[in-house]
Amino acid sequence: MFESFSNSEILSGMITPAVLVSACASLIFSTANRLGRIFDRVNLLKSEVELLLEGKRSFHEQRMVYMRHQLSVQKKRAVLIQRSMAFLYLATSLFIISSLALAFTLAFAKNLNWIPTVVALSGGICLFFASALLLYESRYNLTFINRQIEFTEFLEREIQEKMK
Structure with a gap:
């Protein structure tokens, strides 16, 4: 019954999921940081x-349109981040289960x-x-940044117009 313990099959089979768990942990850490940045941005917008x-x-109406858009983008980003975190935690659990x-x-x-193969593939x-999801979320981040640049350029133009 225990003759399989004498070869390296268990060790090599259990290392792969461990590496994937480590990869998931890195992604979870960076994704949690992204979520924290979204929180900070929402607080600034608030x-x-x-x-x-x-x-x-000044420019009350234009700023409100800008703020509504930016808050909408941050809300979408937060949802995408939360879903990706759920998948990352699930992947981590499945890799641990496959190893066991x-x-x-x-x-x-x-x-x-x-069974371990099916669980690891899952x-x-x-x-x-x-x-x-993280790739898709990064596109929303780019939208946020581009809109911020555009609004800053608008403010700059308006201020220059007033100074003339």
């Missing part, structure tokens, strides 16, 4: 809206050795979906 409502900013399933099947149920699919 402060700007409050200043507008108090009448402390491999050890179990090699030790006790060689005829079920397909983890890989989740990792792919998370990466795709």
